[in-house]
Amino acid sequence: MGRINWTRVLIGGLIAGVVGNVLWFVAWGLFLKPNLSAALLALGHPTQETVGTTVLIVVLSFVMGILEIWLYAAIRPRYGAGPGTAVLAGVAAGLLMGVLPDIGWGFTLRLIPAGVWVADAVVTLVVVVISTVLGAWVYKEQGEE
Numbered sequence: 001m002g003r004i005n006w007t008r009v010l011i012g013g014l015i016a017g018v019v020g021n022v023l024w025f026v027a028w029g030l031f032l033k034p035n036l037s038a039a040l041l042a043l044g045h046p047t048q049e050t051v052g053t054t055v056l057i058v059v060l061s062f063v064m065g066i067l068e069i070w071l072y073a074a075i076r077p078r079y080g081a082g083p084g085t086a087v088l089a090g091v092a093a094g095l096l097m098g099v100l101p102d103i104g105w106g107f108t109l110r111l112i113p114a115g116v117w118v119a120d121a122v123v124t125l126v127v128v129v130i131s132t133v134l135g136a137w138v139y140k141e142q143g144e145e
Contacts, residue, residue: 004073005142013066016135020061023127031119039112068093068132073139083133090132091125098124 037047072089079085099121106117 003142004070005140005144008139008141009069009073010066012069012072012135012137012139014062014135015138016065016068016131017062018065019134020065020127020131021058023130024057024061024123027123027127031123032116035116035119036112039116043111064093064097064128065131065135067097068128069135069139072132072136073141076139076141083136086133086136087129089136090129093132094125094128098128 033047040047068089071093072086075089076085079088102117102121102124106112106114
């Protein structure tokens with residue numbers, strides 16, 4: 001069992017971050033923004049997208065990508081290298097970073113329709129799994145290169 005290759009975690013994480021950012025912005029425009037904006041407008045709080053918010057989301061997506069690939073690297077010795085393990089890591093990361101928080105927010109903020117939270121949870125899970133698989137593609141442990 002090799003040691004975690006932190007350089008490859010960073011490279012794979014940056015790839016996962018790029019993929020995640022692209023997919024998120026497409027999903028935001030197509031699926032999430034219309035419903036969330038309508039729900040917030042109905043509450044008297046129109047959506048306010050700012051440069052600062054966009055930068056924060058982009059940066060957090062890169063942090064998430066790095067964490068996704070770190071998780072893949074951490075479970076790889078037990079489950080083996082390959083896309084199956086990357087999917088498993090992506091599902092775990094998607095549950096922790098998106099689905100479970102959406103369930104919590106959905107039960108807490110009942111003013112926003114459940115469909116908005118469900119859509120966000122599904123999009124998060126799909127985006128995180130895809131970005132993890134693509135980022136994990138470049139990962140190799142030290143000594144494997």
